Amino acid sequence: MSLFWRPFMLLLKKDLLLLKRRSASVVSVIFFSLLIIIIFQIGIDLGEMSPIPFAAPFIWLGSLFGGMLRMSRTFESETRGHVLEGYRLTKGIVLPLYLSKLVLNVFFMVLLQFLMFVVVVALFNIQSPLFYLKMAWLPFVLGAMGFSAVGTTFSGMVLGDSSKDLLLPVIAYPILSPLLIGVIKSFEYAASGDVLSLNPAWISLLIAFDLIYISVSILVFNILLESQ
């Protein structure tokens, strides 16, 4: 088991350290997501409608656009200094490498969603933020896992391409469509607009999406690494 845990923890520590050192790019992603929410807020006139049913889609959309920028930089540190060649020659590195990147991306997405939640609570004047957070955490964490599973794998695919920033969203968003719909549809609202409950059928769909794409990604990641 240490054959997995030791490289996994080392890779995760290395990526966390790099994330800390490149804080400017992290702040840029957060700022970009914030801009998306503000632009949507300006563009959509809610009028007399309750803002609460719009909160989840705004948080999710802001995080998705920002998150895609993060995904395209998942393997940025591996592109220099023949690091990938080194990985290819290392036995049993594929699973720790993929899972460390996935865990880091999920962590980043959850953090981004939480920050966007704070922004949305302020902008939409949500009266009971703790109750909203209690309801919203599950679909958002499941959404972050599915998004990161597909994003991390595809990021490994477009790694060597000069137009990866263009290619990654084009190939990832259509695949992510059930997840994009699922997170939003998980919420059920009362007539007053307050969050009433979560729809278990959509939560099951999100779990199925996560399980399928994390498993398939683990299976194909070795092939992707070999082909680089």
Place this chain on the structure above:
Amino acid sequence: MKKISSKFFLIMPLVVALLLTIAFYMIFIFAPEESTQGAVQRIFYFHVSCAFAMYCGFGLAGIYSVLFLLKRQPHFDHYSHAGASVGFLFCSMVLASGPIWAKPIWGTWWTWDPRLTTTLLIWLIFFACLLLRRFFERDPRGPVYAAVLTLFGVLDIPLIALSVKLWRGVHPAVLGKKSNMPLEMKLTLLATNVTVLVLFFAIFWIRVRLLKLEHKSEMLRFEHQEN
């Protein structure tokens, strides 16, 4: 083998033309007119058959992409590529014929009905697959990436279909319900299905041949450059 192939190439268009003539006769003359929708309902035979051919193409693309990832033989990539591109063609036909049928019946070219949305999403997925192939044209990594994306896309189809079921819509259900269509309509649908499937396999076969020839010429060009 070459002789059989060239004979098939000559006979195939004749067979397709004959089957299309029979299908058109059955759609426009043999099948009775639907009492509520009128003549426009006849597009249904073509629309449904194209949807079957579309799933056939994407299914083949999925199977061959897995085989390519396991065996890494170029001909599996050709079959997967052909399945995705011909499936995409029939998916486009479904998306084009749907609004023509919808406008007089629903009063609008497009609604965000779940089944329409599903077809559009599948169309987008396979458009992305074909686009990825263009991005990595003449790159040895291209077929591997395309196979992975095709596999992801095919796995997405049941998830999209499930999300449709959860998100109920106004689209008429063709499968899974006990049909009360008259026998003439059922026979017409069957004949159109067979015709469109034969047309699908004919285009699929031509596409595979073209891809194989392209690959062969690419190999020759490479060998020539090496020498």
